[in-house]
Amino acid sequence: MKKISTALVFAALLALSACGNKNNDNTAALNAVDSAVAAVEASIQDEPTDSMAKPERLSPDSPIAIVEGYIVPVDDFGTVVDLYADWCPPCKKLKPIFEQLKAKYEGKLNFVSINTDDYKNVAEAYNVSSIPTLLFISADGKELGRMVGFNPAEEIESQLASFFPEELK
Numbered sequence: 001m002k003k004i005s006t007a008l009v010f011a012a013l014l015a016l017s018a019c020g021n022k023n024n025d026n027t028a029a030l031n032a033v034d035s036a037v038a039a040v041e042a043s044i045q046d047e048p049t050d051s052m053a054k055p056e057r058l059s060p061d062s063p064i065a066i067v068e069g070y071i072v073p074v075d076d077f078g079t080v081v082d083l084y085a086d087w088c089p090p091c092k093k094l095k096p097i098f099e100q101l102k103a104k105y106e107g108k109l110n111f112v113s114i115n116t117d118d119y120k121n122v123a124e125a126y127n128v129s130s131i132p133t134l135l136f137i138s139a140d141g142k143e144l145g146r147m148v149g150f151n152p153a154e155e156i157e158s159q160l161a162s163f164f165p166e167e168l169k
Contacts, residue, residue: 055067055072058114062074063075063079063110063112064110066121066122068125069119069122069124069125070125070141071112071122071126071135071141072141073138073140073141076139077109077110077139078109078110078137078138078139078144079135079139080098080101080112080134080136080137081112081114081134081135082098082111082112082132082133083123083126083131083134083135084114084115084131084132085115085117085131086117088132090131090132090149090150093150094151097152101153101156101157101160105160108164108167109160109164116131132148132149132150133146133147133148134147134148134151134156136159136163136164144163144164145159145163
């Protein structure tokens, strides 16, 4: 990224210096811009591509990994993800309910809390613009649905039953 920024600054300087010379026609400016574009393209090709991003675990025993902002379960359980922030009052209100559901469905579903201040990439990947947001993720990593804002335990359990009927038998 630094290379691209440097190349763009270089291109702007070349273009400005070429344009500042009143005796030259626009050819010098166009040549400078072409050179700068070539430099940017070369710098982009030189940067390593990370097409195989490494999974990031929230903790060593976390039931999920995060790959390029997306949640990937590492076991055969569906996962309920609480996207929250420490400064959010509705998030604080939801926390004890989330913990109760986690205890109730232990061994059937995973419950994971992710602080959006620490993992902005997850909030961006899932287009989360309001918290708390509960994401319901299948065992194969697909988002089944979501709930936004504070919801009582009964409503969350209703959603669990609809998204994970086999797991909750």
